[in-house]
Amino acid sequence: MNLPFDPNAAALPRGHFIGGAYIEAEHILPLTRPSDGQPLGAIPVADAEMVDRAVAVAAKAQRDSGWGACQPRDRTRAMHAWADLIEAHAAELSWLESVASTRLISQIPGIDIAVTAEQIRFFAELADKEGGALVPTRDDQLGMIMDEPYGVVGAITPWNFPISMAGWKLGPALAAGNAVVLKPSEMTPFATLRMAELSVQAGIPAGLVNVVLGDGLVTGTALTGHPGIGKVSFTGSTLAGAAIMQNIARSGIKPMTLELGGKSPQVVFADADLDLAARCIAGSIMFNAGQACVAGSRVIAHASVAEALSEKLVALMQPRNPGPSWLEGSGYSPAISARQLGRVDEIVQAAIRDGAEVVCGAASMDRPGFFYQPTLLRGVDQKNPAVTEEIFGPVLTLQSFTDDDEALALADHPTYGLAAGVYTRDLSRAIRVTRALQAGTVWVNRYGRSRDHILPTGGYKSSGLGKDLGREAYHANRRSKSVLIDL
Helix, strand or coil: CCCCCCHHHCCCCCCEEECCEEECCCCCEEEECCCCCCEEEEECCCCHHHHHHHHHHHHHHHHHHCCCCCCHHHHHHHHHHHHHHHHHCHHHHHHHHHHHCCCCCCCCHHHHHHHHHHHHHHHHCCCCCCCCEEECCCCCEEEEEEEEECCEEEEECCCCCHHHHHHHHHHHHHHCCCEEEEECCCCCCHHHHHHHHHHHHCCCCCCCEEECCCCHHHHHHHHHCCCCCCEEEEECCHHHHHHHHHHHHHHCCCCEEEECCCCCEEEECCCCCHHHHHHHHHHHHHHHHHCCCCCCCEEEEECCCHHHHHHHHHHHCCCCCECCCCCCCCCECCCCCHHHHHHHHHHHHHHHHCCCEEEECCCECCCCCCCECCEEEECCCCCCHHHHCCCCCCEEEEEEECCHHHHHHHHCCCCEECEEEEECCCHHHHHHHHHHCCCCEEEECCCCCCCCCCCCECCEECCEECCECHHHHHHHCEEEEEEEEEC
């Protein structure tokens, strides 16, 4: 597969995708390539009227096509065909994904595209395997729990993994019989638009997958507050998630799934395999330059191994071939924008003023684009900004402990509880610590999601509400109805 391409010659879809066709509008929101800081044109912003149009089209398509009432296996077949097309267009989708995002074109086909297709197939297979139930009642009664689609699901995806996050939202919603109006991040919309176009080519009725472009303030507010939206699914920052909850409360109650921010700990015990732990920790913060909600940015190591672990991390946190995301030889991602690059450095410098010791990094790279040096900070307490704030960049803090209770106290965060990592050879300790950690996902002797889409993901505390992936995501896109019949 010949993946590198000329970003200046790329043909980029720029309109809204509604009812199976592109809808042109005035392009007013400028885009910038994070790899070199060069302009990438502009996209339109869907106002309340355009969002209303998309929701009406989605509702009509869901109703008229019979998508939610058809044989579930028909949905399965169409979604499998869609996954096949996504894989067949992996090169094109990779080009579209890499030009505006931080994702490296060398990784996109085998990770982002492959995972997206797998997720769609996974949810497609739930369509005829999950459903209502008969429940025990008196012999002269029949009790049933029926379930049904909401109708139209409103989805908002982030910029860090654009196409795979679209798969998170579209897969379960469509398998459950809904139509979707999706707003991708205004910074990374292109692969999602093409993915929506492929859904129609695969036989999914036009109007079931709609993509509206725009920002959160205008388009996101109109979408999440629209009375025709039956359920909202959002992945992004905790601050934005709180704003969505407020908007929904003002405009009418509806269910929502929110996968939000994190400040995840990685706890390394004295008996851990240090080489394994160091590889996992460094990999978790170097991947996509730390721009992942589950990034394990707080390392908490036993005092007896903290120094050795620090040395191993420094050796592994050397950026290899930072460069444009569309070049196959590039091995390290930029920050998504100049603003995000500035925010990362602002928090790092505040942490240093507050007493943090710089082990490595702590500055922007002197090169085109928005690149930040992989950074390791020591000597931080629980109030240090690098410990409290979700940085969303390649920044680790390292703290030490002397006993398990202290480790758990350091691991606990007052705001976030998305994920955690544990490194130990002691199975009993691993289970005991896993039970005690306040996190929606815990990885032991590894860090990061696998390709087991059956495992749901979601956070505790302000890291989210509800679950993505797994059976839980499918059921979150269906509503239940209790029925009792006297015979």
